[in-house]
Amino acid sequence: MATSTERIVPSLSAPLALTMGEPAGIGGEISLQAWLRRREAGLSPFLLLDDPYRLQAIATQHGWRVPLQVVAQPEDALTVFDTALPVLSVPLPAIPQPGIPDRLNAPAVLHAIELAVTLCRNGRAAALVTNPIHKAALYDAGFSHPGHTEFLAALCDVTRPVMMLASDRLRVVPVTIHVALSRAIELLDTDLIVETARITAHDLREKFGIQQPRLAIAGLNPHAGESGSMGKEDATIVAPAVARLRAEGIDARGPLPPDTMFHAEARAGYDAAICMYHDQALIPIKTLDFDSGVNVTLGLPVIRTSPDHGTAFDIAGKGIAKPDSLIAALRMAAAMAAHRTISGVDVSSN
Template sequence: MTALPLALTMGEPAGIGGEIAADAWRALHATGPVFVLLDDADRIRALPNAPPVAVVAGPEEAAASFPTALPILHRPLPLPTVPGAPNPAHAPAVLGAIAEATRLAMAGRVAAVVTNPIQKASLTAAGFPHPGHTEYLAELTAGGPPVMMLACEGLRTIPVTIHEPLRTAIARLTTAMILDVALVTAAALTRDFGIVAPRLAIAGLNPHAGEAGTLGSEDAEIVAPAVAQLQARGIAATGPWPPDTMFTPTARTRYDAAICMYHDQALIPVKTLDMAGGVNVTLNLPVIRTSPDHGTALDLAGTGRADPASLIAALRMAATIAAHHRRP
């Protein structure tokens, strides 16, 4: 079966999305994976590192032009962009690209959605009600509760609680939440990554995983019961692991993914290990979605110094997941 192209969204027009898309095309045009960019073609042509551009009518035309030009579904912006200066007037176009890419994936016209970083403050100023891409994609697809995975070479982490203050995250953490996220993760490791019998490491919440109750009772009362329930379902889950030692090179060989209790517990190790190559993957949606594991880098926009490595990794991972989905 011929692989479908990936759909890459524009992201924040004042950020580095266009520049890293251009450099990703340069890195991948001879080998793939093929992707089509939903963006303003004139904006891309005006970039300092502008690639050859081919405006296409649909994603079906992307493969033919990809070896020699970056295929673009031309979606004009209402105003010119200024590098480093987000404009809420661009919010409808930014969100429209995400929605269109998602529709294309739902219709089977692209293999996956890869999203360039968005500027959340700019979207919020325009009335966007969601904290980020993940929640918006869940609304667009009417999928199950989305689960965030951060992945790089040698490590996958999944936060149980995500975009909320730490005090709030700890207060609402439950055994059921941990169990639900772990079950979604185990299924995704098999379906998306081809791991037949996934091994899950469940992180503790407190220092030293509570130190037998002397540093907090949550690990014994909330986390450990989730581990026991996973084991009862036949899943190779272990924990609670002391969070300060579970990301060492030796420890990482003992599991396929780490279920973490809060945002920074999951993101810090991945970004420390491989900031340039980290990928954000959204699990539990009816479409495949990946994203670079960094923000809009407004300070780098227009300078030519943006690193496309994370976007290239996100495109490759989306293609790999799509290939697993195509296998019988």
């Protein structure tokens, strides 16, 4: 078994594409630190779509010895990465001020994402890893999506992206996401659960290399409804979804009592937990692995991961942001790309 200082690095024919994220946040800092830790973390080559001048300013400010190499072609990153951080230049119109987003930089932030998606769809990047964005700063540039995930779905012509939070200990998928709990219950139906679980099972096979994914389907109510005494939804909405999934050949189990799904013995019995609402999914994974959780978007024709945190304006510019979640996102993206290559999926055709 590889140790933390002797990790197996997947062999990829193209680099990972890492976007800058919000320039006033911590994206630049954690990207530079990830490159500094590339060997001990076992990172595959990645290409950073960013402004090299702002990266150099950050490195100089904190005394980080990170040689930068501006590359003209993504493929050049494979040979450059060991000795320098390869950067595909995306110039910023305004000099970023830590913690203070500037709307003038919004078009460059969006361009970096669009370019990275294009590189992935053309097979010139193995996977997409995104640093956190700040939606409010992007609205003046025409950003009209609820979040990063929806923007990527639009770029990929996908109508139903699915959010997974993943770590070495647990994978969770919320069926409903950023809505009030009362609204989540209104939105929940059998079709939505089935569609979410189908996409999850498909991507666990194609992108994670799990040939027969096991899905644990959480109940909505305490004790999964306690035979109807604590709500009818588990019997009328969740159980029919499980039956349909099993009829389709998907190994789905449930509805399971949510309070007994996440201890170590229970987690060993499934590959992903399908949860009914946001906190039901995110509380257990953030409790188990707060610093190394990864946001994965399922249902896209490209692989996309992201750190499971925001722009952290409160600590931006201080050089104290931890790169752990970004490193985990880079490692997971590389592993997923390697599994996809092994499974014979032609990325460029999607």
